[in-house]
Amino acid sequence: MRSSPVGHNAAVRSWLDPSWDATTLTTADGVAISAVHVPATGPASGRDLALVVVHGFTGNWRHERVQRVVARLRAFGGVVALDMRGHGQSGGATTVGDEEVLDVEAAVAWARDLGYRRVATVGFSLGGAVSLREAALAAGTPGAVDAVVSVSAPAFWFYRGTRIMRVAHWMVETAPGRTLMRFRRTRVSGRGWPDPHPIQPFEAAAQLPGIPLLVVHGDADHYFPLEHPEAIVDAACGSASRVDLWVEPGVGHAESAIPPATVDRIGAWAREACGLTVADPQRVRLA
Numbered sequence: 633m634r635s636s637p638v639g640h641n642a643a644v645r646s647w648l649d650p651s652w653d654a655t656t657l658t659t660a661d662g663v664a665i666s667a668v669h670v671p672a673t674g675p676a677s678g679r680d681l682a683l684v685v686v687h688g689f690t691g692n693w694r695h696e697r698v699q700r701v702v703a704r705l706r707a708f709g710g711v712v713a714l715d716m717r718g719h720g721q722s723g724g725a726t727t728v729g730d731e732e733v734l735d736v737e738a739a740v741a742w743a744r745d746l747g748y749r750r751v752a753t754v755g756f757s758l759g760g761a762v763s764l765r766e767a768a769l770a771a772g773t774p775g776a777v778d779a780v781v782s783v784s785a786p787a788f789w790f791y792r793g794t795r796i797m798r799v800a801h802w803m804v805e806t807a808p809g810r811t812l813m814r815f816r817r818t819r820v821s822g823r824g825w826p827d828p829h830p831i832q833p834f835e836a837a838a839q840l841p842g843i844p845l846l847v848v849h850g851d852a853d854h855y856f857p858l859e860h861p862e863a864i865v866d867a868a869c870g871s872a873s874r875v876d877l878w879v880e881p882g883v884g885h886a887e888s889a890i891p892p893a894t895v896d897r898i899g900a901w902a903r904e905a906c907g908l909t910v911a912d913p914q915r916v917r918l919a
Contacts, residue, residue, distance in 0.1 A: 633712070654747040654791055657738040667714040668693050669746060670706050682748035684739045684777075686759030687729065688784070688886045689800070690818045691700040691717065697876030697887040701754075701895055708899030708910075710748060712835075714739045716759070718819040725821035729789070730806055730830045736766040742776055750774050752902040757844055757855070757886040760785025761833040764864070767843055768836035778855065779905040781898055786856050786885040787834040787863035790840035790849025796855055837868035844874040844905035848898065850883025874905060 637917060657665040667691045672678065683705045687698050693713035703712045716735045718726030721864060726732065743751045755763030760782035770776040792798050803809035803820070812819045839843065845868050849861035868875045878897075883889050 639664045655742070657735075657742055658739045659717075659734040661793065663717050663731075663734070664716055664723040664828065665717065665738055666693070667712060667742060668702075669715070669742070670702055670711040672706050672710045674707055676706075676708050676903075679710065679747040680749055681903060681906055682751045683709050683711050683748070683902060684736065684742035684743055684744075684751060684763075684806070685697070685711055685713040685717065686736055686739075686753060686755035686881065687713070687719070687873060688757030688764050688876070690719070690720075690761055690813070690816050691759075692817070694720060695887075697886065699703060700892070701756075701887055701890070704707060704892055704895040705754065705899045707896070708903055710746070711753075712739050712746075716762070718821070718886050720817060725819040726826065728822050729758060729765070730825050732758075732762040733766040733769055734910070736762055737770065740766070740770075741775060744775070750778040750906040750908070752775050752906060753760045754783070754902070755785065756782040756783045756890075757833065761836075764833045764836040764840075765830060768831070768839035771839060771841055777843065778822055778842045779846070779902055780836075781846045781848065781897075781902060782833075782849065782861075783890065784853055784856065785833055785847075785860065785864065787832065787860040787867075789829060789832050791856065791860075794855060800855075831882065834863045837864045840868060840872040842873045843919055844876075845872040846876045846878070846901050846905070848878045848880065848894065850880045850889060852882050852884065854886045855856075855885045863878040874900070 642886040653669045657667050692715040702737040706710050716732045717724035767777050767780045814821050847861045847864050865877045
């Protein structure tokens with residue numbers, strides 16, 4: 633069930649760059665979400681496409697690795713980036729994939745309020761899983777996104793097949809772990825998920841009627857092996873209007889590992905998938 637409309641306060645200038653307008657959004661369940669709007673540059677300037685960047689676990693839009701992604705994507709459209717609940721300067725506590733769909737919903741709604749005619753989400757790791765779920769829940773409604781890009785996302789909840797994910801589960805599921813996470817400016821909810829659990833990312837991928845999907849994953853990802861993107865793509869093939877899988881050789885996990893050229897290709901893909909011309913054909917070669 634979709635939530636009520638969201639709100640936002642008057643934008644204030646970001647300390648990062650005079651063209652980056654920071655604001656606070658209010659989600660449908662009343663959580664304050666830090667977000668920023670970065671207008672497009674060059675041939676993509678205008679309001680034809682907004683790319684909503686959704687960071688990974690422990691990230692936020694002020695992190696250098698996220699800013700690098702934002703700075704490159706603005707060559708392909710305006711960018712809205714956010715801190716999911718429990719991260720950075722947002723309120724609340726992260727539920728690690730459940731209630732965060734309301735945070736992405738708020739960012740997508742803000743992009744529409746700013747006058748963007750098409751909106752694509754670009755999510756990394758946890759943000760990729762949440763973007764898939766948000767798109768599935770909004771499918772068929774006026775607030776639905778026009779395309780989804782999922783980078784380094786898990787396909788399944790509770791995955792413990794790698795050492796780093798076993799450590800991550802300890803950090804999320806135990807009181808000492810959650811205390812340590814606060815030192816990384818990440819506040820984790822200890823109340824657990826509702827029963828039944830939220831649909832898994834691969835299940836969400838099967839509920840994207842008419843929405844193009846790009847799945848990007850590095851073959852050197854030490855969090856989630858290639859069974860994850862493959863499961864997402866297999867599920868989406870029966871629902872999404874277009875499904876593309878890019879397995880990036882030698883690339884690791886999420887924002888910290890994604891090469892600039894791959895970010896450029898993502899921006900170009902999003903424009904093409906939304907029926908728009910590629911912003912800078914001299915700079916970008918589609919895969």
